Amino acid sequence: MKFVVSSTMLLSHLSVVSRVISSKNTLPILDNFLFKLEGNELEITASDLESTLTTKITLDNVMGDGSIAIPFKILIDTLKEFSEQPLTFEIDPGSLAVVIHSENGQFNIVGQPADDFPKPAELSPESKVSVKVAADVMLNGITKTIFATADDEMRPVMNGIFVELTAEGMTFVASDSHKLVRYRRKDVQVEEFSSFILPKKPANLLKSILVKETGSVNVEFDSKNARFTMSGYTLVCRLVEGEYPNYSAVIPVDNPNRMIIDRVDFYNSVRRVSIYSNAASNLIKLGLTSNQCEVSAQDLDFSVSAFERLNCDYQGDEMEIGFKSAFLVEILANLSSTEVVLSMSDPSRAGLIFPHQNENPDEDVLMLLMPMMIGA
Template sequence: MRFVVSSTELLRHLNAISRVISNKNTLPILDNFLFQLEGNTLTVTASDLETTLITTLSLENTEGDGNIAIPAKIVIDTLKEFPEQPLTFNINMDTMAVEILSENGKFSIVGQNGTDFPQLPELGDGATSLNMPHDVLLSGINKTLFATADDELRPVMNGIYIELSEDDLTFVASDAHKLVRYKRSDARADVQSSFILPKKPASLLKNLLPREDFDVKLAFDDKNAFFSLTGFKVVCRLVEGNYPAYNSVIPVNNPNKLTVDRVEFYNTLKRVSVFSNQASNLVKLALTSAEMVVSAQDVDFAISAVERIKCQYEGQEMEIGFKSTFLLEILSNLSSTEVQVELSDPTRAGILLPAEKEIEEEDVLMLLMPMMINA
């Protein structure tokens, strides 16, 4: 088996799929890339059993077919040191010896039999498939990924819940303290369905999608999902279980409405939160019609900070407490100039919304649970 490939092109593809390889693989074969040559198409696969990334390259100069597992680290470390040039891979399928021939040298590696590499799962009969706009999928992941949990006891919270319907597409993530719901009315499915996308494949898609120009082909059943992009395929095992009824925790009647400049609010919080208690990160917001007073203190170290911000506020004067780290995360993941905060009372969740929409068809809602001020 033999093929000639551009060093930089191969490195770009391998870098993209190498992110899936775990440092603690249970099977030694998973420390390798699976190279499969069929005609003029080279397919390279990387996997950690739960998630598999596949990339394809079209080559002009090839000879023979076959598959071989080649150590991932040594291939990438070698390719990084080459300037752009054609490399010839000579592979002896009997001895699994791999020779990489460059303009001036020869590099020898020993591979493993490719048949030992785990097989891809197959979708069941009741699988759902659709084309999803790449920008919608990227926005949905970008807006929700930060709010996923790391909860071993409730694995369903450790992923993004994607809900498909004939009217819209909804992405939801929550860690029980904060919740994000991102809806897009310009993307729909023919059938009502849903699945929970784990955090790792979501992060991998987040890195691959900015380079994508076409719709993503999505196919999934109750166990696995296949995302087909241009030149890449992401296959992952889905989180099994039922996602909590997220709509029931979103307060409906919120008469108190605050509108404030997002960047000013963010910068004030950054300064004031330095003075909050390190264990609780509590900041207090005191709201009146024309201004908001942001304060924090750490009694143990006798430090405190107070800062005023101009705002528009309609409703009862109130004081409410939030964990500053969560509030900062939410504000940094909203992209509008002004942010609208809807509140019912100091004991119920606050809803944060962009004051103006970037995209007409999107609906972004972020929710944050308050903290007891006198705790």
Template sequence: MKFVVSSSDLLSHLQAISRAIASKSQYPILDYFLFDVNKDTSLNITASDLEVTMITRMVADSSDGDGVIAMPSKMLLEILKKLPEQPLTFDVNMETLAVDILSEKGKYNFVGQPGAEYPEIPKVEEDKASRLQIPASLLMTGITKTLFATADDELRPVMNGVLFEFSPENLTFVASDSHKLVRYRRLDAKAEFEASFILPKKPAGLLKNILPRESGDVMVEFDHKNAIFNLPNYKMVCRLVEGNYPSYTAVIPQDNPNKSVIDRVDLANTLGRVSIFSNQASNLVKLHMSTDEMVVSAQDIDFSVSAFEKLTCQYDGTEMEIGFKSAFLADILDNISSDDIILEMSDPSRAAIILPFEKKENEDEFMLLMPMMINA
């Protein structure tokens, strides 16, 4: 079997799927890319860690014969990274599994592994599967808006992913680490059914990486165990998080009479400067709200350092002071798409709601942040 492919094109596809390979694989074959070559020049390449499988589709310049063989991932990537753009010829002996890579000025050879040893890719159960198409750009936005808020909690694995909720009214993405909660809803994406699943953090990150390369629609298929994301040039199959996502609506305070409108970038920059003076253990910053003014302050008594800055804002409510972990507040400010934000609060002990002041059509963006005790 022999095929010719562009070195830079191959590198681009391999790098996109290589993130699926675990740093320490329980099976040696999972350190390999699986190449499936066809006579019609179509080339499918697979990478997997059993939990998530990435498949990329590309077209070879030419091919002679067909076959399936596993090739070492690290070796291939290192070779391709250091080669200038050029056609590469892969000459594979399917009996001995010897592989020769012929470049313009050299030759590289190694021995592959039998393709039959590669684990079988999971499938969704046809009679239990749900299917719908989602625009790639919409899926990208939903994952980007929520992924940063997922948890790393071994005791509650359901929090370690993004919740997808499908309904005839909208498509909702939710993530929370119990300190912050993000809900991103699209009114222009609807399903003919009601269903949900929890996409783990790793496959969500892989999708976020490959979606900018694609356009058009993504076909999503899922059952109670697995989900398949079919893109024009890529396919991702992953195991879903088992269990029920907590009722996140229960933690959303309904009555928030204290409202502030403030410039998001000004607040983010001020937070970045003032938080340098916060206690390293607590990372606490205080926001003191009064008429037309917000004072952002922090201190570390152990090192006798402190800082504060005043910001102009529109504030409607009683004078109050509330504390937040600055890193969490900074995350939210970095991931909300609006020049100005609305900060809604009831009292210093209850969650604050952060909303975009300028709302986009068909988008409902909602973020919640739990406060810290100021006098703790």
């Protein structure tokens, strides 16, 4: 088994695939890449048992077929030190010897039997749901929501992104009980209702791959696993099992108090003023009047305080409401519109933050933030 491959091309593919590999693998074989050569196509796989990521490289100079597991760290560390050049891999399936020939030398590695590498999970043909989603839709859905996922061992369903498919569109939801994000796309439709909870690690893997994708993603899932097929990569992952809470029930409907404000000005002001907030509470106060929003914070322990006044369009009762500044900054950072709307009913109920005008008519972004008690 022999093939020639570009050093930089191989490194770029391995760098993406290696993100699956866990630093705490329970099986030694998982510290390897699985190389499978068939015809002129080299298939490379990495896995942590929960997620399996595969990529394919088309080669010109190939001899023989076969497969072998190669230690990931020594291979990646070696490739990082090469300038762009062709590398020749000679693999003996019997002795598991891997010889890499470069322009000026030779590198010897011992592989592992390919049969020891775990197979990716198969989806049930009877219960499998399939849908084609544009790469940018999938990327935006993950990017807009992943920051709001929880790290809750007691409620694992909250640690992933809830993806819901209906006749009206595709919805991505994430919440950590302090904040909630709902991202909807009307341009993705399916005939029957279906849903799944995507864990955080495969969501981050998809996010890193989808940045370079331009076509569509074939999404297939059943009750336990999902498969995402892209132009150069295939990701198979175990889904979070369980029922996601009824997120619609926590979104307040009647919100007569409404502020429209420049997002960047608001974001920068909150960041500056929050430096003066109490380190434990991170509380920032918004004082709202008809044409001004006063952003303020104080830390009585250190006798420091700050406030800034921003111009805004506010319709509603004069109000003072408190938020955790770190969460408010995160939400504003993950919106991309010029102006945002803060919609509220009263200082004790959740505030809704969303773009004043959606950049894409098929897009609907809603972010919810729970308030903090100002007198606490």
